[in-house]
Amino acid sequence: MIWVALIALSLLYVALLGFRLWRGFTATMKTFENTTETLEQYAAHRRELLQRPEPADPLEGRTAPADGLAVFADPDEMRQAYLSGKAFRIENRRRRRVDRRSQRGQRQSLRDLALNQPIV
Numbered sequence: 718m719i720w721v722a723l724i725a726l727s728l729l730y731v732a733l734l735g736f737r738l739w740r741g742f743t744a745t746m747k748t749f750e751n752t753t754e755t756l757e758q759y760a761a762h763r764r765e766l767l768q769r770p771e772p773a774d775p776l777e778g779r780t781a782p783a784d785g786l787a788v789f790a791d792p793d794e795m796r797q798a799y800l801s802g803k804a805f806r807i808e809n810r811r812r813r814r815v816d817r818r819s820q821r822g823q824r825q826s827l828r829d830l831a832l833n834q835p836i837v
Contacts, residue, residue, distance in 0.1 A: 787795055815829050 811829055815825060818825055818829075
């Protein structure tokens, strides 16, 4: 009689383990499904961005020589081109940050708004 109870309990234990395994498997599959939907949306957005027309002049606004020609350029000119490009990128980041914060209704940094500049 005791053996019947032990076998019944072990079968119940195996059934519970199988049920937990099934629930974990279905949760994992649901996560995979959500991830593939997200990746499909990302891929569609990426395809849309890639279908946009290229600018007429990809080097427009560049002050540095074309790739490969920097070796033969004057070091002072290259340094100046690097510094001007760096300042341009910093200003673009600042402008995007101010726009993003104003759209979200967030507070602006005085540094970003250039209100902390000394009055001359």
